[in-house]
Amino acid sequence: MSEAEITTNTGDSPNDLVENGLNKLVVKCKYCGSKILDKKLGKYILQEKELPLMQQDTRKEGEIQNEKVNQFYHVENMFTFDNIGFTHTVDCYKYLSCADCDAGPVGYYDMNSKHSYVALSRIEHA
Amino acid sequence: MAKTYDYLFKLLLIGDSGVGKTSILFRFSEDAFNISFISTIGIDFKIRTIDLDGKKVKLQIWDTAGQERFRTITTAYYRGSMGIMLVYDVTNEKSFENIKNWIRNIEENASADVEKMILGNKCDLDAKRQVSKERGEQLAIEYQIKFVETSAKDSLNVEYAFYTLARDIKAKMEKKQEASNPPGNRSGVHQLKDSDRQRKPTSWLSRCSLL
Ligand SMILES: Nc1nc2c(ncn2[C@@H]2O[C@H](COP(=O)(O)OP(=O)(O)OP(=O)(O)O)[C@@H](O)[C@H]2O)c(=O)[nH]1
Ligand SMILES: [Mg+2]
Ligand SMILES: [Zn+2]
DSSP states (O other): OOHHHHHHOOSSOOTTTEETTEESSOEEETTTOOEEEOTTOSEEEEEEEEEEOSBOOTTSTTOOOEEEEEEEEEESSGGGOSSEEEEOOBTTEEEEEOTTTOOOOSEEEETTTTEEEEEGGGEEEO | OOOOOSEEEEEEEEESTTSSHHHHHSOOOOOTTOOBHHHHHOEEEEEEEEEETTEEEEEEEEOOOTTOOTTTOOHHHHTTOOEEEEEEETTOHHHHHHHHHHHHHHHHHSOTTOEEEEEEEOTTOGGGOOSOHHHHHHHHHHHTOEEEEOBTTTTBSHHHHHHHHHHHHHHHHHHHHHHHSOGGGGTTOOOOOHHHHTSOHHHHHTHHHHO
16 A cells, blocks of 8 residues: 555546545554554545654754645544554644554544544555 | 444552553563654553453453552542453552552442452562562452462463453352343353352462472
8 A cells, every 4th residue: 555646546536546535545554554443434535634644853853843634534432442552632632553563643533522533544454 | 233242341450559451461572772653652441352251342441541559549440341450560568458458448349249350560579579479368268359470571370360350250240140040041152160260279379389
């Protein structure tokens, strides 16, 4: 799976990954393979969001580097996840991380709606 | 959407500051230059899915803030939690002595049937040890709580501890269900026998310091 390929595909959902609007494959951590979400439990949505980069450049002290992400799996109930970490709250959001290697953010949790969003570009499909 | 699990248990990590609660929840990292975004913000809780006797069990594991002292932790804090990991540091006598205070606090504030387990953490630091494994075992016997020495650093016994606590909560819940249901309705629920639950405690009690 190439990141570039996916992020340029903004119109229709990627057929190899999404079926009936849901994730066709198991969602895993890119780094350690930990199972995050089982197949068919995340709803594919398009929305533009800024997510902090997984690796922050320590030379740029005090500022958080973000990137725009627009493909997500929407998960209404947090207990739908297999394994996932939730950070402390920052401005009404919690960030999602791998429960095994703590890589992240792989998405975010909205404190108001209590829904979670997993970025397709930050995870691996298997 | 259909429920994707059989049980959901909320667990808390409790203990003095510096005993390693956050390290038990978070992957232990000795990098002096850990630059991941997640580590700067810190983890509030994790959700983990485990299989216990064919049942899908979700664990929601909460870290607790370091500054909290047992004097200030009240009912609200424990609300809904079904299991508590009481953590001390084997290189810190005071943190061990305070386990009694934590237990008293739990008895005063948490629900009466909350499952507990004592963890003697940092057992990799044998040269600095102040609390012997035997004293940990003795305390556990005194309170009739399970005990294991752990090392968050070496990931030793950490997973084992969570499985053990979860298994005990599940057994307790099934016992309760059994009590409130007529026996005929119980098909499919595998009940742990007492002998299963108590299986050879010495085998894991002795594991940590041998390694
Ligand atoms: N050698 C060793 N060091 C550990 C272990 N667990 C934690 N530490 C170290 O102990 C220190 C304190 O660990 P924390 O996880 O921050 O302790 P805590 O219980 O979360 O402390 P508070 O958040 O203040 O309550 C850190 O420097 C850890 O690296 C362990 O198993 N072995
Ligand atoms: Mg901590
Ligand atoms: Zn991972």
